[in-house]
Every structure is written in C-alpha cells, then in structure tokens.
Amino acid sequence: MINKKLFRISLTAILAVFATLTFMLENLFPPIILPGARMGLSNVFILLTVILLGPVESVCVLIIKTLLGSLFSGNVSAIMYSIPAGLVSLGVEIILIYFIKRISVLSISVFGAIINVIVQNGVFCLVTKTVEYLVFIPYLCIISAVSGLIVGYAVYLIIKKLPKKYFNDN
Amino acid sequence: MKGKIFDKFRKSKPFELRDIAIYCASIFIIVALFISLLGFNKNSDISGFKITVKNELAVILYFEKGVTIEEPFIDFVTVYYEDNLYTVTVYTEDKNGFNQILFDLNDKSVWVNKSNCSDSKDCVHFPKLTDSGTIYCAPHKLKISTIKDQYKTPIVGEI
Numbered sequence: 444m445i446n447k448k449l450f451r452i453s454l455t456a457i458l459a460v461f462a463t464l465t466f467m468l469e470n471l472f473p474p475i476i477l478p479g480a481r482m483g484l485s486n487v488f489i490l491l492t493v494i495l496l497g498p499v500e501s502v503c504v505l506i507i508k509t510l511l512g513s514l515f516s517g518n519v520s521a522i523m524y525s526i527p528a529g530l531v532s533l534g535v536e537i538i539l540i541y542f543i544k545r546i547s548v549l550s551i552s553v554f555g556a557i558i559n560v561i562v563q564n565g566v567f568c569l570v571t572k573t574v575e576y577l578v579f580i581p582y583l584c585i586i587s588a589v590s591g592l593i594v595g596y597a598v599y600l601i602i603k604k605l606p607k608k609y610f611n612d613n
Numbered sequence: 614m615k616g617k618i619f620d621k622f623r624k625s626k627p628f629e630l631r632d633i634a635i636y637c638a639s640i641f642i643i644v645a646l647f648i649s650l651l652g653f654n655k656n657s658d659i660s661g662f663k664i665t666v667k668n669e670l671a672v673i674l675y676f677e678k679g680v681t682i683e684e685p686f687i688d689f690v691t692v693y694y695e696d697n698l699y700t701v702t703v704y705t706e707d708k709n710g711f712n713q714i715l716f717d718l719n720d721k722s723v724w725v726n727k728s729n730c731s732d733s734k735d736c737v738h739f740p741k742l743t744d745s746g747t748i749y750c751a752p753h754k755l756k757i758s759t760i761k762d763q764y765k766t767p768i769v770g771e772i
Contacts, residue, residue, distance in 0.1 A: 516733065518733065544621075545625075546635065549628070573749050575747040578650050578653055584642065588643070596627065
C-alpha cells in the first residue's frame with residue numbers, strides 16, 4: 444500500500460533534483476552553434492512532472508530547477524529571464540496537455556521550446572537593453588525545435604516504460 | 614485526472630493527427646520571425662566598438678584612434694597592444710571577475726577571449742563582432758556594441 448501524498452512529494456523532489464542536475468551539467472558544455480543555445484534536456488523532467496503529477500508540481504520543479512541551477516552555475520542574473528520564459532512555456536504545454544485531445548508529447552515539447560526561446564530572449568533583450576540580440580531568435584527557434592523533438596521523444600519513451608500501477612487515480 | 618493524462622500519453626504515438634496544426638504553427642512563428650527581423654541591425658559605417666559595464670560607458674575601441682578608457686574605469690581596465698591587436702581586460706568592482714576582450718585592427722573585429730563569469734561562459738562563445746550585433750555577458754553586466762561613425766565626412770547634399 445503506497446501513501447499517495449508521500450509518493451507525490453517524493454516523486455516531485457526526485458524529478459526536481461534530476462532537472463537541476465541536468466541543467467547544471469548542460470551548463471558545463473559550450474552552447475550549440477549560437478550563444479545561449481542549449482538542448483534543454485532538463486525539460487524532460489518538467490514535462491514528465493506535468494504528465495505524471497500535474498501542473499502545480501511542475502511549476503515547483505521548474506522554479507527549483509531555475510533557482511538552484513542558476514545559483515550553482517554562477518549565473519544568478521539568468522533567473523530574471525529564465526523564470527518568466529519557463530512559466531509561459533510551461534503554461535502553454537499544460538494547456539496543450541490538458542485541453543487538446545489526440546496530440547503527441549513530441550509536438551507539445553517542440554511548441555513549448557519555441558515559446559520558451561521567444562519569451563526568454565524577448566525578456567533578455569528588454570532587461571539587458573540589447574535589442575540587437577533579437578536577430579538570433581529565429582535561429583535559436585530552429586535549434587530549440589530540434590532539441591524539443593529530442594526532449595519530446597525522450598519523454599515519450601520514458602512514459603511507455605513507466606509502470607502504470609503507480610500513476611492511476613485510485 | 615492525472616491518471617487519465619498518463620494513460621492518454623501512454624497510448625499515444627510519436628505522431629498524432631493534430632500535431633500537424635502544432636508543427637504548422639511552429640513553422641509559421643519561425644518564418645514570421647525571420648521576415649520581421651530581416652535586415653534588422655545592419656550598420657555599414659561604424660567607427661569602432663564600445664564596452665559598457667552596468668550601462669555605463671567604460672571603454673571605446675576606435676579603429677583609427679585606438680583605445681580610450683573612461684575616467685571611472687581606469688582602475689578596472691588594463692590594455693595591452695601588440696601587432697595591431699589590443700587585449701583589453703575589464704575587471705569587476707571587486708576585481709575577482711574579469712572579461713578579456715580582443716580588438717583586432719586588421720579585420721576590425723572584437724570578441725571575448727576569456728572570462729570567469731559563469732560555467733557556461735556564453736560571452737566567450739559569441740561570434741566575433743564586425744559591423745553589427747552585440748556581445749553581452751550577463752553575470753558581469755558587460756556589453757560590447759558597435760559605434761556609428763561620428764566623424765564621417767558629409768556628402769554634398771546630405772542632410
């Protein structure tokens with residue numbers, strides 16, 4: 444007999460730890476082609492949290508990942524534009540997951556990644572007053588679409604392998 | 614509810630019919646961005662680059678006049694010159710952080726060579742600045758951008 448509440452809290456914590464670690468590890472590698480371009484592999488765990496646990500838990504995981512990840516990788520200022528971007532893209536993903544039927548996790552991940560790039564760079568340009576950086580956005584969108592596909596496929600494979608009995612409503 | 618969501622995605626395939634709409638929307642957004650930002654930020658007549666720290670002008674790198682350091686930053690900037698290449702190092706207020714910027718007079722370009730800003734060091738991976746663009750180091754709030762030619766000889770009839 445599993446204590447449901449305890450299980451949810453524990454799983455949220457585990458997913459938050461994995462998301463933070465992936466985020467920090469990714470930061471150690473140089474960006475892909477353009478400055479600031481990352482695979483965003485930590486989004487695997489955020490998307491998993493939305494599907495397995497729900498929107499509230501996923502927001503918790505997102506905030507923990509961004510706060511701790513930025514703090515430990517020495518880029519505190521990234522919090523300013525990562526949190527709004529993360530929340531907006533997560534909001535879009537939640538809407539697609541909960542309200543659109545017959546849709547794959549890959550397309551949700553791709554769309555979320557594109558929205559994330561647009562919002563993150565928009566906020567970055569506003570905060571840092573570097574309007575010139577806007578020219579990178581379309582190119583970053585292409586990179587994020589590809590990485591979104593990889594993230595989405597990873598989530599798809601994980602969901603297929605997870606045991607069903609732990610994630611039933613009753 | 615979450616169990617139903619889990620089931621929905623467990624049964625789903627990598628491609629579903631409604632994905633077409635999502636992918637079309639994604640392509641539309643990217644194309645719209647490309648079109649709207651086409652030709653944005655192209656400066657052909659620049660006279661050099663400027664380095665600002667926390668939105669305050671710190672260093673100017675002129676193609677013809679060389680490097681000038683602004684008064685408040687004299688203690689925080691070092692300049693080294695050799696073979697048409699300036700090595701400008703800008704230190705943070707506590708002098709623990711730095712960005713080493715190279716300014717090449719041969720191809721009129723500037724880039725960040727070294728920095729201890731963060732693990733990812735995005736500023737170091739920015740492409741060389743030549744006629745347009747910006748290099749930004751978020752942790753050190755350091756920005757390198759182009760400056761327009763203020764001393765351009767006016768063309769007859771130009772207003």
